[in-house]
Amino acid sequence: MKKVSRSKVVYTFSPRHNPAERVKAGEEILLELEDAFGGQVKDEKTAIENLDWTKVNGVTGPVFIEDAEPGDTLAVQIVDVKLANRGVIAVIPKQGVLKDRPFKAKVKVVPISGGYVHFGKAKVKVNPMIGTIGVAPENGEHPTGTLGRHGGNMDVKEITRGATLYLPVFAKGALFAAGDLHAVQADGEACVSAVEVSGEVTLTFNILKGKNVSWPILETKDCYAVLTCGDSLDEACSWAVEEVVKALMQEHKWSFEEAYMFTSLVVDLKINQVVDPKKGVRAVIPKKYVSIESFCHAGFRH
Amino acid sequence: MKKVSRSKVVYTFSPRHNPAERVKAGEEILLELEDAFGGQVKDEKTAIENLDWTKVNGVTGPVFIEDAEPGDTLAVQIVDVKLANRGVIAVIPKQGVLKDRPFKAKVKVVPISGGYVHFGKAKVKVNPMIGTIGVAPENGEHPTGTLGRHGGNMDVKEITRGATLYLPVFAKGALFAAGDLHAVQADGEACVSAVEVSGEVTLTFNILKGKNVSWPILETKDCYAVLTCGDSLDEACSWAVEEVVKALMQEHKWSFEEAYMFTSLVVDLKINQVVDPKKGVRAVIPKKYVSIESFCHAGFRH
Numbered sequence: 001m002k003k004v005s006r007s008k009v010v011y012t013f014s015p016r017h018n019p020a021e022r023v024k025a026g027e028e029i030l031l032e033l034e035d036a037f038g039g040q041v042k043d044e045k046t047a048i049e050n051l052d053w054t055k056v057n058g059v060t061g062p063v064f065i066e067d068a069e070p071g072d073t074l075a076v077q078i079v080d081v082k083l084a085n086r087g088v089i090a091v092i093p094k095q096g097v098l099k100d101r102p103f104k105a106k107v108k109v110v111p112i113s114g115g116y117v118h119f120g121k122a123k124v125k126v127n128p129m130i131g132t133i134g135v136a137p138e139n140g141e142h143p144t145g146t147l148g149r150h151g152g153n154m155d156v157k158e159i160t161r162g163a164t165l166y167l168p169v170f171a172k173g174a175l176f177a178a179g180d181l182h183a184v185q186a187d188g189e190a191c192v193s194a195v196e197v198s199g200e201v202t203l204t205f206n207i208l209k210g211k212n213v214s215w216p217i218l219e220t221k222d223c224y225a226v227l228t229c230g231d232s233l234d235e236a237c238s239w240a241v242e243e244v245v246k247a248l249m250q251e252h253k254w255s256f257e258e259a260y261m262f263t264s265l266v267v268d269l270k271i272n273q274v275v276d277p278k279k280g281v282r283a284v285i286p287k288k289y290v291s292i293e294s295f296c297h298a299g300f301r302h
Numbered sequence: 303m304k305k306v307s308r309s310k311v312v313y314t315f316s317p318r319h320n321p322a323e324r325v326k327a328g329e330e331i332l333l334e335l336e337d338a339f340g341g342q343v344k345d346e347k348t349a350i351e352n353l354d355w356t357k358v359n360g361v362t363g364p365v366f367i368e369d370a371e372p373g374d375t376l377a378v379q380i381v382d383v384k385l386a387n388r389g390v391i392a393v394i395p396k397q398g399v400l401k402d403r404p405f406k407a408k409v410k411v412v413p414i415s416g417g418y419v420h421f422g423k424a425k426v427k428v429n430p431m432i433g434t435i436g437v438a439p440e441n442g443e444h445p446t447g448t449l450g451r452h453g454g455n456m457d458v459k460e461i462t463r464g465a466t467l468y469l470p471v472f473a474k475g476a477l478f479a480a481g482d483l484h485a486v487q488a489d490g491e492a493c494v495s496a497v498e499v500s501g502e503v504t505l506t507f508n509i510l511k512g513k514n515v516s517w518p519i520l521e522t523k524d525c526y527a528v529l530t531c532g533d534s535l536d537e538a539c540s541w542a543v544e545e546v547v548k549a550l551m552q553e554h555k556w557s558f559e560e561a562y563m564f565t566s567l568v569v570d571l572k573i574n575q576v577v578d579p580k581k582g583v584r585a586v587i588p589k590k591y592v593s594i595e596s597f598c599h600a601g602f603r604h
Contacts, residue, residue, distance in 0.1 A: 188571030
């Protein structure tokens with residue numbers, strides 16, 4: 001199996017990066033991931049405000065997928081996620097949902113063992129997930145701390161072993177990369193960090209030729225989720241609902257009005273994170289009501 | 303069992319309403335509920351824009367609970383929810399998440415049978431829930447279409463059989479009322495209506511004397527949820543996180559910083575509805591991490 005070392009790290013999603021590795025559709029690849037703090041937090045005495053902030057939110061890659069071209073969709077299958085045995089959580093003044101409250105910077109190092117994160121006397125079941133995952137955008141450099149139609153720092157807790165993530169391809173070879181592993185994170189990521197941890201992920205890629213999605217689509221066992229973002233949660237919700245309504249119209253040959261009604265009954269609008277410059281939500285719909293094909297279209301439509 | 307007819311309807315939560323019925327703690331009561339359109343939608347030819355809008359969003363009550371006084375908490379146990387066999391869904395121009403898109407008013411009448419709502423050829427499993435539920439505020443009149451610390455049009459899909467809702471008491475007797483039954487509604491209530499239906503609910507009340515909650519708290523089998531609102535989802539999230547952080551500090555004797563960190567790991571921020579003048583969210587925390595007592599305080603603290 002091909003392997004990309006954690007030393008192959010970039011801090012933006014960009015069509016200008018040189019590939020760290022090349023794979024074909026169906027070929028397994030393992031990426032080593034550093035934690036979101038770039039491994040700089042050695043212990044609880046580390047002053048979080050003195051980190052080298054040019055070395056945070058790194059993603060391993062990019063991986064060039066043979067035959068992936070602009071206008072295709074890249075299907076990323078998450079075969080496995082393995083975690084190190086210690087994680088780091090931090091609160092940082094002026095960050096998170098309660099950024100307007102006065103509080104101090106604090107770092108906590110937590111052991112991960114037996115399938116649990118040990119937070120003092122409290123135990124929290126591990127859910128290994130990939131916080132940042134995406135492809136190169138069409139132009140420019142997207143910092144890995146943000147998110148968009150190319151993916152990025154989406155912080156979706158279902159991006160884990162067994163899931164498939166569909167991403168629009170904007171650049172030749174897609175230039176895929178991932179980072180920001182979390183041992184556990186709740187919807188919202190309220191304090192701005194989760195249990196940040198290093199580890200490794202095993203992936204395979206497939207290509208839906210000539211089919212395009214407008215936003216990242218996540219497939220889990222029972223559901224599809226449209227992953228959108230906006231300057232507010234409210235704006236992100238409107239993008240997500242619009243995309244689901246279009247898919248339901250295509251799937252069932254319903255009018256806009258019927259699809260809009262049905263969305264109100266079966267599509268859960270969920271919060272991913274509310275603490276990054278762009279807020280992220282997902283619109284979740286059971287697979288029995290829609291197929292991935294109904295989210296796809298020929299060429300770009302946004 | 304005492305029973306309140308659907309003719310005993312009010313359109314505001316207010317300390318000035320005369321009680322429709324009186325009950326003691328522990329006594330069962332049945333409320334008949336009209337649907338949110340006040341039963342005015344007779345068939346799919348009904349012009350939704352011509353409804354008498356002074357007759358929508360009615361709630362049955364109010365019920366005076368003996369011995370409930372300002373500064374107490376009212377615990378409402380939802381013993382049963384029964385639905386009629388037809389529901390109504392409507393889309394209304396300039397309403398819902400996609401209010402800026404052009405579309406037409408439309409009404410759909412759906413049969414409810416065998417535990418399913420039948421939407422054309424699509425079947426959706428029924429989840430009978432109470433959309434509007436609350437008590438009188440301290441002052442003034444709160445229209446039943448809105449929500450606040452007194453409850454109201456919260457549209458939380460877990461407010462259903464078996465759940466307990468804790469509400470702060472502001473007026474003598476609490477003056478409880480409920481309405482806006484939904485046969486099924488997804489988180490977000492994207493198009494502004496769910497499957498609106500008439501029916502009846504059976505409830506009992508208990509009083510936590512001298513203990514006060516700042517926001518409605520919902521208890522389900524495994525979790526507590528703080529139900530907040532704001533002018534945006536983002537604002538509602540900050541109220542919800544603040545309340546959970548306070549409860550975790552009280553429960554575990556943690557610092558603000560530790561409680562804020564833990565919230566990021568175990569508290570899911572979920573969307574209730576994003577389509578009313580005030581947006582509603584819930585912060586959901588497993589019961590194993592907090593007790594209802596930690597959400598309570600003596601006297602008002604907001």
